[in-house]
Amino acid sequence: MKKLLIALVTLLPSLAMAAGGHEVDLESANVDLHDKASLERGLDLFQHYCSGCHSTQYQRYDRVATDLGISTDDMRNKYMFTDAKMGELMENAIPTVDAAKWFGAAPPDLTLVARVRGADWVYTYLKGFYADESRPFGVNNTVFPLVGMPHVLQDLQGLSVKDEHGNLVTTGGSMSAEEYDQAVRDLTGFLVYSGDPVKLEREALGWWVLGFLFIFFIIAYLLKKEYWKDVH
Ligand code: HEC
Incomplete structure (x- = not known):
């Protein structure tokens, strides 16, 4: 009897997951934390395309520079767009209340997102935007239905449309599919590193x-x- 109970309790979470229904298959992010060039490209993308809305406020600029082997000058000239000091936390300037009004939800801090959601989820999410006229920014997301975030990487990826089988077909965009995969892998790698810098x-x-x-x-x-x- 006791054994049966234990078996049931261990099974419960997976049963609940199965009952969740529309679980989407996640793609494998395959990040390599030893590839510092990849992490630096991820930082570059993050600072250019994400830091306007999202912070990584449990990270400091100088810590990231040291860990990724970036010189102080490069960090300041290439990756810092505010007058923050090297020792400061990587915060952003968007006031939470305004952001919540603009997007329906405030952009959350992303320092720990790869730990909370998992790297594969973040990777699939960044590849998962598709056209949906009913949404305020014209896009929806395969792993985050009714997402409040615009498709900020559309210039790079292009725009995906769901075909009759529910598959995404992507056109436009300055990057090839492989280049975009790599860019999103770099970005995800940077977020995985951020969530566990030690x-x-x-x-x-x-x-x-x-x-x-x-x-x-x-x-x-x-x-x-x-x-x-x-x-x-
Ligand atoms: C224009 C503002 C804006 C920009 C720029 C932006 N985001 Fe977002 N992001 C949001 C908002 C708003 C949400 C919350 C969406 C919701 O809850 O519906 C969000 C949510 C997310 C989430 C989900 C977090 C969670 O666990 O719920 C991730 C991951 C994310 N963004 C990653 C990124 C990355 C990576 C970039 C840069 C490529 C980026 N975002 C750029 C506004 C933005």
Whole structure:
């Protein structure tokens, strides 16, 4: 009986998901946090196309510069559009109340979005805008129905239209489909990094810890042998 209960409780969340119905298949973001050039391109896109509305306010400019190997000059000249200082948080200038009025919802802070939603969700979301005349900005989104955000990357991607099978057909746009995928992967990578900036450090630290444990094990073993050698 107890076992059955436990099995039921473990199953419940997946049952609830299944009952949710219109779950959309997410595409795999495949981000590579070790590819700093990709993360820097992501930062570039974010600052140009997103930071007007969204903040990453748990991140500081100088921290991002250090982590991604960007010089102070480059950070200031290429990626900072306000008179913020290097040590300041990456906030934006849109007042939340106005933004909520303009878009029906305030643009949320995106520092943690890749952790909350998952990288694949963010990736699919950025590819998922399609034309829908009934919406205020003329677009809807496959993973975020009735989204309040305009398709800010339309110049790059072009505009998608749903065909009779519900597939997206995209035309226009300055980038090829592959280039756009890469751009969105870079952007998603930057957001994954933002949500967990110490991840790379932690991985490196992990190897030191394992190394220490290994050496310590040898010492402990030799010590044990020494202590027990006269005991019979
Ligand atoms: C013109 C303002 C504006 C710009 C520019 C903008 N967004 Fe948004 N974004 C919004 C608004 C408003 C919402 C909230 C939508 C809603 O709740 O309906 C949103 C929501 C989101 C969400 C969903 C967050 C969540 O978990 O609910 C993500 C992810 C996102 N934006 C990413 C981006 C990225 C990446 C860019 C740059 C390529 C960008 N946005 C540019 C206004 C904007």
